[in-house]
Amino acid sequence: LCIAVEVPLNFIQMSWMASLVLLLQMMPITLNGIGIRESGYAFLFSLASVSPGKGVLIGLFFLSQMLIVSGIGGIINLRAQD
Secondary structure, eight states, rough: TTTTTTTTOOOOHHHHHHHHHHHHTTTTSSSGTTTTHHHHHHHHHHHHHOHHHHHHHHHHHHHHHHHHHHHHHHHHHHHHOO
């Protein structure tokens, strides 16, 4: 996802950023961490001299990826119960 958005961060940098954002996301403030995830990536990307807008976009991409995978799992689960 970062390559598609042309984010110049390596795997190690993205790994620790994703870990921090996942920790923030676990706080029961918003539904499914929406808003927390995006603002966390925007803040951390700005610390790494990357546009905060790209951080928001990456956060939305991760949300959409999670929703797609969860939807596929839900469909498989419904079909398995029949």
